[in-house]
Amino acid sequence: MELSEGRLKFIxxxxxxxxxxxxNRTMAxxxxxxxxxxxxxxxxxxxxxxxxxxGNANMNLRDLIGWGLVEKQHRSGERKxxxxxxxxxxxxxxxxxxxxxxxxxxxxxxxxNELSEVRGDDKDRNYKTFRSSVKDINKLAKNVNKTLETxxxxxxxxxxxxxxxxxx
Amino acid sequence: MELSEGRLKFIxxxxxxxxxxxxNRTMAxxxxxxxxxxxxxxxxxxxxxxxxxxGNANMNLRDLIGWGLVEKQHRSGERKxxxxxxxxxxxxxxxxxxxxxxxxxxxxxxxxNELSEVRGDDKDRNYKTFRSSVKDINKLAKNVNKTLETxxxxxxxxxxxxxxxxxx
DNA sequence: TTTAACTTTCAGTAATTTTTGAACTTTTGA
DNA sequence: TCAAAAGTTCAAAAATTACTGAAAGTTAAA
Numbered sequence: 001m002e003l004s005e006g007r008l009k010f011i012x013x014x015x016x017x018x019x020x021x022x023x024n025r026t027m028a029x030x031x032x033x034x035x036x037x038x039x040x041x042x043x044x045x046x047x048x049x050x051x052x053x054x055g056n057a058n059m060n061l062r063d064l065i066g067w068g069l070v071e072k073q074h075r076s077g078e079r080k081x082x083x084x085x086x087x088x089x090x091x092x093x094x095x096x097x098x099x100x101x102x103x104x105x106x107x108x109x110x111x112x113n114e115l116s117e118v119r120g121d122d123k124d125r126n127y128k129t130f131r132s133s134v135k136d137i138n139k140l141a142k143n144v145n146k147t148l149e150t151x152x153x154x155x156x157x158x159x160x161x162x163x164x165x166x167x168x
Numbered sequence: 169m170e171l172s173e174g175r176l177k178f179i180x181x182x183x184x185x186x187x188x189x190x191x192n193r194t195m196a197x198x199x200x201x202x203x204x205x206x207x208x209x210x211x212x213x214x215x216x217x218x219x220x221x222x223g224n225a226n227m228n229l230r231d232l233i234g235w236g237l238v239e240k241q242h243r244s245g246e247r248k249x250x251x252x253x254x255x256x257x258x259x260x261x262x263x264x265x266x267x268x269x270x271x272x273x274x275x276x277x278x279x280x281n282e283l284s285e286v287r288g289d290d291k292d293r294n295y296k297t298f299r300s301s302v303k304d305i306n307k308l309a310k311n312v313n314k315t316l317e318t319x320x321x322x323x324x325x326x327x328x329x330x331x332x333x334x335x336x
Numbered sequence: 337t338t339t340a341a342c343t344t345t346c347a348g349t350a351a352t353t354t355t356t357g358a359a360c361t362t363t364t365g366a
Numbered sequence: 367t368c369a370a371a372a373g374t375t376c377a378a379a380a381a382t383t384a385c386t387g388a389a390a391g392t393t394a395a396a
Contacts, residue, residue, distance in 0.1 A: 001282065001283070001285060001286045002288075003286055003292070003294065003295055003298060005286075006283050006286035006302075007298060009279065009283065010301075010302065013276065013279050017272065020190045020271075020272055021189060021190050022189050024353080035301045036294070036297055036301050037294070037297065038293040038294060038296070038297040039293075053355060053356045053357065054357080054373085054374095055355075055356060055358090055374080055376085056356070058373070058374065058375090059354095059355090059374090059375090062374090079363070079365095079370095079371060079372055080371085081372085081373080087300065087301055089301075089305050089307070089308045090308070103188075108181065114169065114177075115169070115177065118169045118170070118173075120170075120171040126175075126204070126205070127171055128206065129204055129206040130171060130174065130178070130204045133203045133257075134174075134178065136255070136256075136257040137257050139257070140258070140261060143328055146335060147335060150335040160311055162334045162335075163311070163315055163334075165334070166318075166330045166331075166334060167314060167315060192383080192384070193384085194384075211342085220385075220386090221386045221387065222344095222386085222387075223344080223386060223387070223388095224384080224385050224386070226343065226345090227344090227345090227385090230344090245395095247340090247341055247343095247393070247395085248341085249342080249343080
């Protein structure tokens with residue numbers, strides 16, 4: 001396979017993966033493009049590579065910065081902004097985990113705690129099932145939360161060697 | 169909070185969570201409803217609770233069965249089908265992990281292996297960056313894969329106690 | 337068989353999400 | 367201070383995804 005074909009496939013696959021995980025396709029594609037670009041790119045260059053509009057490029061770059069996956073660079077003597085993606089996969093994984101934890105897991109845990117307070121008739125089977133499901137999900141969520149927190153603090157090498165030790 | 173309000177909030181939250189993770193809202197809501205229902209429900213009952221059409225209910229139930237999260241029951245002397253969700257959170261987590269691994273991680277690993285074969289000019293910075301990114305992502309994907317495989321085999325108690333040992 | 341109860345399918349419609357592009361704002365150098 | 371070169375915003379359009387409802391298909395009891 002040629003490099004140019006490989007690059008296209010990579011961008012396409014990253015975009016698809018993103019959309020399967022609730023991240024918009026273009027945002028994931030821009031990220032993919034930056035991941036395989038040695039130098040920071042301008043908005044113009046990104047627009048051209050992916051054939052997207054200026055507004056689209058601008059908005060999704062903004063979101064990527066919000067996710068902590070891309071940073072703006074400016075070069076002295078130039079008005080243009082350049083965009084650069086951290087290439088360290090471990091940082092990317094942690095950053096995504098961190099954002100999703102904040103945006104999704106934390107609110108869910110908050111809700112589950114509220115739902116744990118629901119009181120009802122202990123003879124009501126609906127109540128018993130509700131209570132038991134909420135309790136179990138809460139327990140899982142808290143385990144996931146703890147694991148994520150450790151992961152967020154961990155060094156890559158430490159994290160994987162620990163995992164490795166456990167999982168044979 | 170009243171049980172009825174709690175049930176609604178739970179269904180709503182589960183639906184939202186699903187849609188943030190690329191699972192359609194209705195499917196997640198049906199799953200939520202079944203999770204807090206002590207008895208198996210009929211299509212009619214689900215349609216009514218969630219105010220959705222027959223076609224919608226049918227299709228999403230089918231998908232839930234495809235994900236291994238819901239099973240059909242039939243009762244002798246009755247023509248109707250009843251739907252029941254496994255309430256064991258650990259099974260649910262494993263089932264989702266299993267399906268997403270099969271549908272998404274496995275194909276990505278396959279592609280990454282192909283992309284590892286791309287050859288180019290070692291002096292080309294584009295090539296070097298491409299190569300390095302693909303390699304790193306491949307490594308991460310394989311670690312995730314290994315961890316998932318272990319999780320899929322594990323008993324809940326074993327899994328979490330192992331995690332717990334490592335992560336303080 | 338027939339029939340009634342139930343399930344499945346799918347074309348058309350609706351809802352949601354994403355993208356565009358043009359107007360507007362900001363920055364910078366002359 | 368101005369004008370050119372960028373960056374930003376957002377209403378409208380396009381694309382995608384989900385839902386409906388009615389017709390077609392299936393099953394099982396009589």
